[in-house]
Amino acid sequence: MRKITTVSERCQNIATFRHISVKLMETAARWTPTTPEMEAKVMFGRHIWDFAQMADWLGKRTFELRQPEHYTLPPVDAYDAFLKDAAKAESTSDRISTLYDGVLPGLIERYRSYVAATDPILDEPSVVIIDRIVRELERQRVEAAALQRELKLDASAAPKIAARERAIGNIVAEQRVQA
Amino acid sequence: MSEIGYFKVGNMMLRETPARDACFKVVYTDAEMHEFGDMSEIARREMIHRHMTNEMTSVEMAAACVAEFPDAPWELRMELARQAWDEARHVRALHRRLRELGGHKGEFPISALEWNVTCAVDNLPGRIAIQNRTLEAGAMDVMGGLSQSLRSAGDHETADTLDSINTDEVQHVRFSNRWIKRLAESDRRVLMKVAMAIRFLTQANSNFQIKEGGETNAIGKELASPENRIPAVNVEDRKLAEFTDDEINEILRQAGYRSLVSTEATR
Numbered sequence: 001m002r003k004i005t006t007v008s009e010r011c012q013n014i015a016t017f018r019h020i021s022v023k024l025m026e027t028a029a030r031w032t033p034t035t036p037e038m039e040a041k042v043m044f045g046r047h048i049w050d051f052a053q054m055a056d057w058l059g060k061r062t063f064e065l066r067q068p069e070h071y072t073l074p075p076v077d078a079y080d081a082f083l084k085d086a087a088k089a090e091s092t093s094d095r096i097s098t099l100y101d102g103v104l105p106g107l108i109e110r111y112r113s114y115v116a117a118t119d120p121i122l123d124e125p126s127v128v129i130i131d132r133i134v135r136e137l138e139r140q141r142v143e144a145a146a147l148q149r150e151l152k153l154d155a156s157a158a159p160k161i162a163a164r165e166r167a168i169g170n171i172v173a174e175q176r177v178q179a
Numbered sequence: 180m181s182e183i184g185y186f187k188v189g190n191m192m193l194r195e196t197p198a199r200d201a202c203f204k205v206v207y208t209d210a211e212m213h214e215f216g217d218m219s220e221i222a223r224r225e226m227i228h229r230h231m232t233n234e235m236t237s238v239e240m241a242a243a244c245v246a247e248f249p250d251a252p253w254e255l256r257m258e259l260a261r262q263a264w265d266e267a268r269h270v271r272a273l274h275r276r277l278r279e280l281g282g283h284k285g286e287f288p289i290s291a292l293e294w295n296v297t298c299a300v301d302n303l304p305g306r307i308a309i310q311n312r313t314l315e316a317g318a319m320d321v322m323g324g325l326s327q328s329l330r331s332a333g334d335h336e337t338a339d340t341l342d343s344i345n346t347d348e349v350q351h352v353r354f355s356n357r358w359i360k361r362l363a364e365s366d367r368r369v370l371m372k373v374a375m376a377i378r379f380l381t382q383a384n385s386n387f388q389i390k391e392g393g394e395t396n397a398i399g400k401e402l403a404s405p406e407n408r409i410p411a412v413n414v415e416d417r418k419l420a421e422f423t424d425d426e427i428n429e430i431l432r433q434a435g436y437r438s439l440v441s442t443e444a445t446r
Binding site: 034036042043052056 | 180181182183197198199200201235238239241242243245246249253256257260261263264266267268270271274284294298
Protein backbone atom coordinates (compact mmCIF):
# COMPACT_ATOMS: atom_id res chain seq x y z
CA MET A 1 0.00 0.00 0.00
CA ARG A 2 1.40 3.40 -0.95
CA LYS A 3 1.88 6.06 1.72
CA ILE A 4 -1.23 7.92 2.88
CA THR A 5 -0.30 11.55 3.30
CA THR A 6 -3.48 13.64 3.08
CA VAL A 7 -6.31 14.16 5.57
CA SER A 8 -8.82 13.44 2.82
CA GLU A 9 -7.29 10.04 2.05
CA ARG A 10 -7.21 9.13 5.73
CA CYS A 11 -10.86 10.01 6.08
CA GLN A 12 -11.82 7.97 3.00
CA ASN A 13 -10.08 4.92 4.47
CA ILE A 14 -11.62 5.36 7.93
CA ALA A 15 -15.09 5.95 6.44
CA THR A 16 -14.71 2.78 4.35
CA PHE A 17 -13.65 0.75 7.37
CA ARG A 18 -16.70 2.14 9.16
CA HIS A 19 -18.99 0.89 6.40
CA ILE A 20 -17.44 -2.57 6.71
CA SER A 21 -17.90 -2.59 10.51
CA VAL A 22 -21.59 -1.70 10.12
CA LYS A 23 -22.07 -4.44 7.53
CA LEU A 24 -20.38 -7.02 9.78
CA MET A 25 -22.58 -5.91 12.68
CA GLU A 26 -25.67 -6.38 10.50
CA THR A 27 -24.48 -9.78 9.26
CA ALA A 28 -23.91 -11.10 12.80
CA ALA A 29 -27.30 -9.64 13.78
CA ARG A 30 -29.09 -11.28 10.84
CA TRP A 31 -27.49 -14.63 11.61
CA THR A 32 -28.41 -14.59 15.32
CA PRO A 33 -32.06 -15.70 15.07
CA THR A 34 -31.45 -17.89 12.01
CA THR A 35 -28.61 -19.97 13.49
CA PRO A 36 -29.90 -22.84 15.65
CA GLU A 37 -27.15 -23.30 18.25
CA MET A 38 -27.56 -21.32 21.47
CA GLU A 39 -23.78 -21.04 21.88
CA ALA A 40 -23.46 -19.45 18.44
CA LYS A 41 -26.23 -16.95 19.22
CA VAL A 42 -24.38 -16.03 22.42
CA MET A 43 -21.16 -15.41 20.50
CA PHE A 44 -22.90 -13.36 17.80
CA GLY A 45 -24.56 -11.28 20.53
CA ARG A 46 -21.14 -10.27 21.85
CA HIS A 47 -19.76 -9.62 18.37
CA ILE A 48 -22.71 -7.47 17.29
CA TRP A 49 -21.70 -5.11 20.09
CA ASP A 50 -18.00 -5.37 19.16
CA PHE A 51 -18.68 -4.38 15.54
CA ALA A 52 -21.00 -1.57 16.67
CA GLN A 53 -18.28 -0.15 18.88
CA MET A 54 -15.74 -0.37 16.06
CA ALA A 55 -18.11 1.54 13.78
CA ASP A 56 -18.67 4.08 16.53
CA TRP A 57 -14.95 4.70 17.15
CA LEU A 58 -14.32 5.04 13.41
CA GLY A 59 -17.37 7.29 13.01
CA LYS A 60 -16.12 9.66 15.68
CA ARG A 61 -12.72 9.77 13.97
CA THR A 62 -14.27 10.87 10.65
CA PHE A 63 -15.53 13.99 12.42
CA GLU A 64 -11.97 14.76 13.51
CA LEU A 65 -10.94 14.41 9.86
CA ARG A 66 -13.16 17.25 8.62
CA GLN A 67 -16.25 15.18 7.76
CA PRO A 68 -19.53 14.68 9.62
CA GLU A 69 -19.63 12.28 12.55
CA HIS A 70 -20.25 8.72 11.29
CA TYR A 71 -19.38 9.69 7.73
CA THR A 72 -19.46 6.40 5.84
CA LEU A 73 -18.23 5.33 2.39
CA PRO A 74 -19.03 2.02 0.68
CA PRO A 75 -15.99 0.06 -0.49
CA VAL A 76 -15.21 -0.78 -4.12
CA ASP A 77 -17.91 -2.87 -5.79
CA ALA A 78 -15.85 -6.08 -5.66
CA TYR A 79 -15.46 -5.88 -1.87
CA ASP A 80 -19.09 -4.83 -1.40
CA ALA A 81 -20.21 -7.90 -3.41
CA PHE A 82 -17.78 -10.06 -1.42
CA LEU A 83 -19.37 -8.96 1.89
CA LYS A 84 -22.88 -9.52 0.53
CA ASP A 85 -22.00 -13.02 -0.66
CA ALA A 86 -20.31 -13.86 2.66
CA ALA A 87 -23.52 -12.87 4.47
CA LYS A 88 -25.42 -15.49 2.43
CA ALA A 89 -23.67 -18.43 4.15
CA GLU A 90 -26.39 -20.81 5.37
CA SER A 91 -25.12 -23.48 7.76
CA THR A 92 -23.57 -22.70 11.14
CA SER A 93 -20.25 -24.21 9.98
CA ASP A 94 -20.19 -22.09 6.84
CA ARG A 95 -21.18 -18.93 8.70
CA ILE A 96 -18.48 -19.26 11.34
CA SER A 97 -15.71 -20.25 8.94
CA THR A 98 -16.74 -17.68 6.32
CA LEU A 99 -16.71 -14.75 8.74
CA TYR A 100 -13.94 -15.62 11.17
CA ASP A 101 -11.54 -17.64 8.96
CA GLY A 102 -12.42 -16.11 5.59
CA VAL A 103 -13.35 -12.42 6.01
CA LEU A 104 -11.62 -11.28 9.20
CA PRO A 105 -8.02 -12.35 8.49
CA GLY A 106 -8.05 -10.27 5.30
CA LEU A 107 -9.68 -7.34 7.07
CA ILE A 108 -7.07 -7.46 9.83
CA GLU A 109 -4.36 -7.30 7.15
CA ARG A 110 -6.06 -4.30 5.57
CA TYR A 111 -6.13 -2.48 8.92
CA ARG A 112 -2.43 -3.29 9.41
CA SER A 113 -1.62 -2.04 5.93
CA TYR A 114 -3.37 1.22 6.71
CA VAL A 115 -1.33 1.67 9.90
CA ALA A 116 1.87 0.97 7.95
CA ALA A 117 0.90 3.46 5.26
CA THR A 118 -0.29 6.40 7.36
CA ASP A 119 1.75 8.93 9.33
CA PRO A 120 2.28 7.43 12.83
CA ILE A 121 2.36 10.85 14.51
CA LEU A 122 -0.04 13.03 12.54
CA ASP A 123 -2.63 10.22 12.27
CA GLU A 124 -1.92 8.60 15.64
CA PRO A 125 -5.57 8.84 16.78
CA SER A 126 -6.55 6.58 13.84
CA VAL A 127 -3.66 4.23 14.63
CA VAL A 128 -4.78 3.90 18.26
CA ILE A 129 -8.35 3.10 17.18
CA ILE A 130 -7.18 0.57 14.59
CA ASP A 131 -4.80 -1.15 17.02
CA ARG A 132 -7.74 -1.61 19.37
CA ILE A 133 -9.97 -2.91 16.56
CA VAL A 134 -7.33 -5.42 15.43
CA ARG A 135 -7.01 -6.76 18.99
CA GLU A 136 -10.79 -7.15 19.18
CA LEU A 137 -10.99 -8.91 15.81
CA GLU A 138 -8.25 -11.31 16.86
CA ARG A 139 -10.14 -12.05 20.07
CA GLN A 140 -13.26 -12.74 18.03
CA ARG A 141 -11.31 -15.25 15.92
CA VAL A 142 -10.10 -17.03 19.07
CA GLU A 143 -13.69 -17.21 20.36
CA ALA A 144 -14.92 -18.52 17.01
CA ALA A 145 -12.19 -21.19 16.96
CA ALA A 146 -13.27 -22.31 20.45
CA LEU A 147 -16.87 -22.51 19.26
CA GLN A 148 -15.83 -24.53 16.21
CA ARG A 149 -14.14 -27.03 18.52
CA GLU A 150 -17.06 -27.10 20.99
CA LEU A 151 -19.70 -27.65 18.31
CA LYS A 152 -17.40 -29.73 16.07
CA LEU A 153 -17.98 -27.38 13.13
CA ASP A 154 -16.40 -27.90 9.75
CA ALA A 155 -14.18 -25.02 8.53
CA SER A 156 -13.87 -25.97 4.89
CA ALA A 157 -15.63 -22.86 3.55
CA ALA A 158 -12.82 -20.55 4.63
CA PRO A 159 -10.02 -21.05 2.05
CA LYS A 160 -12.23 -20.13 -0.91
CA ILE A 161 -13.54 -17.01 0.85
CA ALA A 162 -10.05 -15.96 1.97
CA ALA A 163 -8.70 -16.41 -1.56
CA ARG A 164 -11.48 -14.24 -2.98
CA GLU A 165 -10.71 -11.58 -0.36
CA ARG A 166 -7.00 -11.59 -1.23
CA ALA A 167 -7.80 -11.16 -4.91
CA ILE A 168 -9.42 -7.78 -4.22
CA GLY A 169 -6.91 -4.93 -4.28
CA ASN A 170 -7.57 -1.54 -2.77
CA ILE A 171 -10.99 -1.44 -1.09
CA VAL A 172 -11.38 2.36 -0.95
CA ALA A 173 -13.70 3.46 -3.74
CA GLU A 174 -13.61 6.69 -5.65
CA GLN A 175 -15.32 9.13 -3.34
CA ARG A 176 -19.08 8.50 -3.25
CA VAL A 177 -21.01 9.94 -0.35
CA GLN A 178 -23.43 7.46 1.21
CA ALA A 179 -26.78 8.88 2.23
CA MET B 180 -32.39 -20.89 7.79
CA SER B 181 -31.82 -17.54 6.04
CA GLU B 182 -35.09 -15.68 6.58
CA ILE B 183 -37.84 -15.97 9.20
CA GLY B 184 -41.39 -15.84 7.88
CA TYR B 185 -44.82 -15.35 9.41
CA PHE B 186 -47.72 -17.57 10.50
CA LYS B 187 -51.38 -16.89 11.11
CA VAL B 188 -53.16 -17.23 14.46
CA GLY B 189 -56.83 -16.25 14.15
CA ASN B 190 -56.71 -12.93 12.33
CA MET B 191 -53.19 -12.10 13.47
CA MET B 192 -49.90 -12.60 11.63
CA LEU B 193 -47.10 -13.60 14.01
CA ARG B 194 -43.41 -14.13 13.24
CA GLU B 195 -42.20 -17.71 12.88
CA THR B 196 -40.04 -19.04 15.72
CA PRO B 197 -36.27 -18.49 15.32
CA ALA B 198 -33.92 -21.41 14.65
CA ARG B 199 -33.43 -23.59 17.73
CA ASP B 200 -31.11 -26.39 18.85
CA ALA B 201 -32.74 -29.78 18.23
CA CYS B 202 -32.76 -30.44 22.00
CA PHE B 203 -35.43 -27.76 22.60
CA LYS B 204 -39.16 -28.47 22.48
CA VAL B 205 -40.93 -25.20 21.60
CA VAL B 206 -44.49 -24.70 22.90
CA TYR B 207 -46.88 -21.77 22.57
CA THR B 208 -49.07 -21.63 25.67
CA ASP B 209 -48.40 -21.21 29.39
CA ALA B 210 -50.33 -24.43 29.99
CA GLU B 211 -47.79 -26.41 27.93
CA MET B 212 -44.86 -25.12 29.99
CA HIS B 213 -43.57 -26.97 33.07
CA GLU B 214 -43.77 -24.16 35.62
CA PHE B 215 -43.78 -25.76 39.11
CA GLY B 216 -44.38 -22.61 41.14
CA ASP B 217 -42.36 -23.64 44.21
CA MET B 218 -38.71 -23.57 45.27
CA SER B 219 -37.91 -27.27 44.91
CA GLU B 220 -34.74 -28.17 43.03
CA ILE B 221 -36.54 -29.15 39.83
CA ALA B 222 -38.72 -26.02 40.06
CA ARG B 223 -35.64 -23.81 40.33
CA ARG B 224 -33.99 -25.60 37.39
CA GLU B 225 -37.14 -25.09 35.30
CA MET B 226 -37.30 -21.43 36.31
CA ILE B 227 -33.64 -20.88 35.36
CA HIS B 228 -34.12 -22.81 32.09
CA ARG B 229 -37.16 -20.67 31.27
CA HIS B 230 -35.30 -17.43 31.99
CA MET B 231 -32.25 -18.62 30.04
CA THR B 232 -34.29 -19.34 26.93
CA ASN B 233 -36.25 -16.10 27.33
CA GLU B 234 -32.91 -14.29 27.38
CA MET B 235 -31.92 -16.18 24.22
CA THR B 236 -35.09 -14.83 22.62
CA SER B 237 -34.11 -11.35 23.84
CA VAL B 238 -30.71 -11.63 22.13
CA GLU B 239 -32.56 -12.52 18.94
CA MET B 240 -35.06 -9.66 19.24
CA ALA B 241 -32.34 -7.05 19.80
CA ALA B 242 -30.32 -8.53 16.93
CA ALA B 243 -33.35 -8.48 14.64
CA CYS B 244 -33.88 -4.78 15.41
CA VAL B 245 -30.24 -4.08 14.48
CA ALA B 246 -30.56 -6.06 11.24
CA GLU B 247 -34.03 -5.01 10.13
CA PHE B 248 -33.93 -1.24 10.80
CA PRO B 249 -30.71 0.02 9.16
CA ASP B 250 -32.06 3.58 8.96
CA ALA B 251 -32.65 3.92 12.71
CA PRO B 252 -30.60 6.63 14.49
CA TRP B 253 -27.08 5.36 15.10
CA GLU B 254 -27.25 5.96 18.88
CA LEU B 255 -30.37 3.78 19.10
CA ARG B 256 -28.69 1.05 17.06
CA MET B 257 -25.79 1.21 19.52
CA GLU B 258 -28.20 0.68 22.43
CA LEU B 259 -29.72 -2.33 20.67
CA ALA B 260 -26.28 -3.76 19.84
CA ARG B 261 -25.28 -3.39 23.48
CA GLN B 262 -28.54 -5.06 24.52
CA ALA B 263 -27.71 -8.03 22.27
CA TRP B 264 -24.45 -8.49 24.21
CA ASP B 265 -26.12 -8.02 27.62
CA GLU B 266 -28.77 -10.63 26.84
CA ALA B 267 -26.07 -12.99 25.52
CA ARG B 268 -24.22 -12.66 28.85
CA HIS B 269 -27.48 -13.41 30.65
CA VAL B 270 -27.86 -16.63 28.67
CA ARG B 271 -24.31 -17.64 29.62
CA ALA B 272 -24.79 -16.83 33.31
CA LEU B 273 -28.07 -18.72 33.54
CA HIS B 274 -26.69 -21.67 31.57
CA ARG B 275 -23.78 -21.81 34.01
CA ARG B 276 -26.17 -21.76 36.99
CA LEU B 277 -28.42 -24.37 35.36
CA ARG B 278 -25.46 -26.74 34.97
CA GLU B 279 -24.34 -26.07 38.56
CA LEU B 280 -27.77 -27.30 39.65
CA GLY B 281 -27.44 -30.43 37.51
CA GLY B 282 -29.66 -29.23 34.67
CA HIS B 283 -29.07 -29.02 30.95
CA LYS B 284 -30.42 -27.12 27.96
CA GLY B 285 -33.49 -28.79 26.52
CA GLU B 286 -34.51 -30.20 29.91
CA PHE B 287 -37.91 -28.44 29.81
CA PRO B 288 -40.26 -27.08 27.12
CA ILE B 289 -39.60 -23.48 26.08
CA SER B 290 -41.56 -20.63 24.51
CA ALA B 291 -40.53 -18.04 21.93
CA LEU B 292 -43.84 -16.20 22.08
CA GLU B 293 -42.18 -12.88 22.94
CA TRP B 294 -40.30 -13.10 19.64
CA ASN B 295 -43.37 -14.38 17.74
CA VAL B 296 -45.28 -11.24 18.75
CA THR B 297 -42.59 -8.56 18.96
CA CYS B 298 -40.89 -9.33 15.66
CA ALA B 299 -44.22 -9.42 13.82
CA VAL B 300 -44.37 -5.62 14.30
CA ASP B 301 -42.96 -3.76 11.32
CA ASN B 302 -41.62 -0.63 13.05
CA LEU B 303 -38.90 0.00 15.59
CA PRO B 304 -40.81 2.19 18.10
CA GLY B 305 -43.48 -0.55 18.24
CA ARG B 306 -40.89 -3.26 18.81
CA ILE B 307 -39.06 -1.50 21.64
CA ALA B 308 -42.42 -0.55 23.17
CA ILE B 309 -43.30 -4.26 23.34
CA GLN B 310 -39.94 -5.86 24.04
CA ASN B 311 -38.28 -3.32 26.31
CA ARG B 312 -40.93 -1.04 27.72
CA THR B 313 -43.53 -3.77 28.34
CA LEU B 314 -42.03 -7.29 28.43
CA GLU B 315 -38.65 -6.43 29.96
CA ALA B 316 -40.28 -4.02 32.40
CA GLY B 317 -42.69 -6.82 33.34
CA ALA B 318 -39.78 -9.22 33.79
CA MET B 319 -38.09 -6.57 35.97
CA ASP B 320 -41.20 -6.59 38.18
CA VAL B 321 -41.22 -10.38 38.47
CA MET B 322 -37.46 -10.81 38.98
CA GLY B 323 -37.40 -8.43 41.95
CA GLY B 324 -39.84 -10.64 43.87
CA LEU B 325 -38.38 -13.88 42.57
CA SER B 326 -34.93 -13.04 43.78
CA GLN B 327 -36.35 -12.36 47.28
CA SER B 328 -38.10 -15.76 47.24
CA LEU B 329 -34.88 -17.49 46.17
CA ARG B 330 -32.97 -15.87 49.04
CA SER B 331 -35.65 -16.98 51.50
CA ALA B 332 -35.22 -20.51 50.14
CA GLY B 333 -31.43 -20.27 50.64
CA ASP B 334 -30.45 -20.10 46.96
CA HIS B 335 -28.35 -16.94 47.10
CA GLU B 336 -26.33 -17.82 43.98
CA THR B 337 -29.40 -17.80 41.73
CA ALA B 338 -30.73 -14.69 43.50
CA ASP B 339 -27.42 -12.88 42.88
CA THR B 340 -27.54 -13.90 39.22
CA LEU B 341 -31.07 -12.55 38.80
CA ASP B 342 -30.17 -9.30 40.62
CA SER B 343 -27.26 -8.73 38.26
CA ILE B 344 -29.43 -9.46 35.23
CA ASN B 345 -32.12 -7.08 36.47
CA THR B 346 -29.56 -4.27 36.68
CA ASP B 347 -28.93 -4.61 32.94
CA GLU B 348 -32.66 -4.82 32.22
CA VAL B 349 -33.20 -1.44 33.88
CA GLN B 350 -30.97 0.14 31.22
CA HIS B 351 -32.84 -1.67 28.42
CA VAL B 352 -36.17 -0.38 29.69
CA ARG B 353 -34.73 3.10 30.29
CA PHE B 354 -33.32 3.51 26.79
CA SER B 355 -36.66 2.46 25.29
CA ASN B 356 -38.47 5.03 27.43
CA ARG B 357 -36.00 7.71 26.37
CA TRP B 358 -36.07 6.81 22.69
CA ILE B 359 -39.85 6.51 22.40
CA LYS B 360 -40.16 10.01 23.87
CA ARG B 361 -37.40 11.34 21.63
CA LEU B 362 -38.83 9.78 18.47
CA ALA B 363 -42.34 10.95 19.36
CA GLU B 364 -41.13 14.53 19.82
CA SER B 365 -39.99 14.63 16.20
CA ASP B 366 -42.90 12.60 14.82
CA ARG B 367 -46.20 12.34 16.71
CA ARG B 368 -47.22 9.32 14.60
CA VAL B 369 -44.74 7.34 16.69
CA LEU B 370 -47.25 7.44 19.56
CA MET B 371 -49.86 5.79 17.33
CA LYS B 372 -47.37 3.08 16.34
CA VAL B 373 -46.60 2.43 20.01
CA ALA B 374 -50.29 2.27 20.93
CA MET B 375 -51.02 -0.12 18.05
CA ALA B 376 -48.09 -2.34 19.01
CA ILE B 377 -49.31 -2.63 22.60
CA ARG B 378 -52.81 -3.42 21.38
CA PHE B 379 -51.31 -6.10 19.13
CA LEU B 380 -49.48 -7.59 22.13
CA THR B 381 -52.67 -7.65 24.20
CA GLN B 382 -54.57 -9.40 21.41
CA ALA B 383 -51.79 -11.95 20.92
CA ASN B 384 -51.61 -12.65 24.66
CA SER B 385 -55.32 -13.36 24.76
CA ASN B 386 -54.76 -16.21 22.29
CA PHE B 387 -52.06 -17.94 24.33
CA GLN B 388 -52.47 -17.07 28.01
CA ILE B 389 -54.30 -19.13 30.63
CA LYS B 390 -58.03 -19.17 29.87
CA GLU B 391 -60.64 -17.61 32.11
CA GLY B 392 -61.25 -19.73 35.19
CA GLY B 393 -57.72 -21.14 35.14
CA GLU B 394 -56.06 -24.21 33.61
CA THR B 395 -53.92 -27.15 34.64
CA ASN B 396 -50.47 -27.09 33.08
CA ALA B 397 -48.49 -29.98 31.57
CA ILE B 398 -47.16 -31.10 34.98
CA GLY B 399 -50.54 -30.89 36.72
CA LYS B 400 -50.18 -27.51 38.44
CA GLU B 401 -53.30 -25.34 38.63
CA LEU B 402 -52.64 -21.96 36.98
CA ALA B 403 -54.82 -18.94 37.69
CA SER B 404 -56.07 -16.89 34.76
CA PRO B 405 -54.52 -13.40 34.40
CA GLU B 406 -57.51 -11.59 35.90
CA ASN B 407 -57.08 -13.63 39.08
CA ARG B 408 -53.34 -13.04 39.43
CA ILE B 409 -51.94 -10.15 41.44
CA PRO B 410 -49.00 -8.78 39.46
CA ALA B 411 -45.86 -7.57 41.25
CA VAL B 412 -44.65 -4.05 40.54
CA ASN B 413 -40.97 -3.24 41.08
CA VAL B 414 -41.38 0.47 41.77
CA GLU B 415 -37.72 1.20 42.50
CA ASP B 416 -36.45 -0.32 39.25
CA ARG B 417 -39.29 1.26 37.27
CA LYS B 418 -38.22 4.64 38.62
CA LEU B 419 -34.62 3.90 37.65
CA ALA B 420 -35.90 2.97 34.20
CA GLU B 421 -37.48 6.47 34.01
CA PHE B 422 -41.15 5.63 34.11
CA THR B 423 -42.89 8.76 35.35
CA ASP B 424 -44.66 8.81 38.72
CA ASP B 425 -47.98 8.98 36.86
CA GLU B 426 -47.10 5.89 34.83
CA ILE B 427 -46.03 3.97 37.94
CA ASN B 428 -49.18 4.98 39.79
CA GLU B 429 -51.26 3.74 36.87
CA ILE B 430 -49.43 0.41 36.91
CA LEU B 431 -49.96 0.15 40.69
CA ARG B 432 -53.62 0.95 40.25
CA GLN B 433 -53.99 -1.80 37.64
CA ALA B 434 -52.17 -4.19 40.00
CA GLY B 435 -54.67 -3.44 42.78
CA TYR B 436 -52.04 -1.47 44.76
CA ARG B 437 -50.56 -4.73 45.99
CA SER B 438 -46.90 -4.56 45.27
CA LEU B 439 -43.88 -6.60 46.33
CA VAL B 440 -41.89 -3.42 46.83
CA SER B 441 -42.45 -0.16 48.68
CA THR B 442 -45.01 2.14 47.12
CA GLU B 443 -43.37 5.05 48.94
CA ALA B 444 -40.83 5.14 46.15
CA THR B 445 -43.37 6.80 43.87
CA ARG B 446 -43.46 9.91 46.02
